[in-house]
Amino acid sequence: MRQPNPTRRQILSAAIALGGAAATTAALGGTAAADPPSRVQLADRAADRIVRSIRRPRIPRCSFSITRFGALPGGAADTTATNTAAIAAAVKAANRRGGGVVTVPAGEWATGPIHLLSRVELHLEAGSTLLFSTDPAAYLPTVFSRWQGIELMNYSPLIYAFEQHDIAVTGSGVLDGQASAANWWAWKAQGDLDFAVFEATVNAGLPVAQRDGTLYHFRPTFVEPYRCERVLIEGVTFRNSPLWHLHPTLSQDVTVRGVTIASTGPNTDGIDPESCDGVLIDGANINVGDDCIAIKSGRNTDGRRLNIPSQNIVVQNTTFANGHGGITIGSEMTGGVRDVYARDLTMTSTGLQSGHRLKTNSVRGGFIENSNVYRVDVSAIGGPLLLIDYNYGEGNTGTYPPTVTDISLSDWTVAAATQGWNIQGYATDPVGTVRLSDITVATALTKANVATNVTDLELANVVIDGVTT
Secondary structure: OOOOOOOHHHHHHHHHHHHHHHHHHHHHOOOOOOOOOOHHHHHHHHHHHHHHHOOOOOOOOOEEEHHHHOOOOOOOHHHHHHHHHHHHHHHHHHHHOOOEEEEEOOEEEEEOOEEOOOOEEEEEOOOEEEEEOOOHHHHOOOEEEEEOOEEEEEOOOOEEEEOOEEEEEEEOOEEEOOOOOOOHHHHHHHHHHHHHHHHHHHHOOOOHHHOEHHHOOOOOOOEEEEOOEEEEEEOOEEEOOOOOOEOOEOOEEEEEEOOEEEOOOOOOOOEOOEOOEEEEEEOOEEEOOOOOEEEEOEOHHHHHHHOOOEEEEEEEOOEEOOEOOOEEEEOOEOOOEEEEEEEEEEEEEOOEOOOEEEEOOOOOOOEEEEEEEEEEEEEEEOOEEEEEEOOOOOOOOOOOOOEEEEEEEEEEEEOOOOEEEEEEOEOOEOEEEEEEEEEEEOOOOOOOOEEEOEEEEEEEEEEEOOEEO
């Protein structure tokens, strides 16, 4: 009988196991063995294996300029329908030819939603700006989406792909969602109120096809590849999304490289991979109104229905300014999150409320295992370096205690922070192993460190204001 192909996680786990076996053999061989690798070296090796395993899209270089299909420059709102149709025609033409690059020339171009198809790249040339409509009607009919961890039919994301492969958004231009308090962001308060009503229908068993997000003031995300393979987002600038900016969902082999993301609006997370396997975020600059990067895997009852984790995720060479958390996991993490490696990071603002933020509760459940954040340079941060919060959102009101363990922070150089760590588990469900090593904070903290209900907190060479903790 033919054996099934191994999964990415099985391959990576086997590689790690083989490496450990080799080290053991050397140690028992009777000859002098090299010093064992440090924890950071082991993390680098695992991260490098993940990076090598991520496949980039393969897209033919045949060019399809949107002007060939009738797109009109100038950015005037009355050209939105024309340009939306022109871009859609260019995407379809490229797809029919076996793939190609849809190019946006210099200038301003008003548009509605863009739906990518397999083997198609949307490329913004230097000096180009796509101005997305703020009219909700432009994003109908609804599409299959996931809103704060729950599947539904909702307004189309501004750029969307469903069950496609080999897709890309590249270039040096700007994608402007044009969201503001005068349009999409004004929906936040009502959407928050509507969510409880919506989730009650989900918990009662309403099928996904009947979950209509347009009834609940649910804002669309900016870029959402849904159940896609081999995705590339590179070089461009995103600003002012209605909700989260980049939201790859249930996708594999996702690369985000060299992007800039800027917004001050509510819930405007930077990059939120959800239930994804194999993600590289490299060289991003993020300054947003919520979490900079938030790794997710579904929420509550609907998250348990799918039960698909996010795993094998590498973040590197990335700069964080304002945001609720730099490297965040949760709170939609019901399907679990494992094997996260974030390295060579820069944090620059007291507007960043925490460095590594893990948020969950006993309604979410799920697990966070093997998260590593290391070689981090912090000029300023407005909260703790590490925040593990079991009382986020609904708090301890459910019957699904989360598992959080093997959390490591190493090689942090910090000019100023308000707090080193704030770790709070449950008495009946403590946080597992947390390791902080080779961390230097140059100045005194303004808040005492907190470690409540933690099974194993390991501190090694942690120096705060000249004092080793």
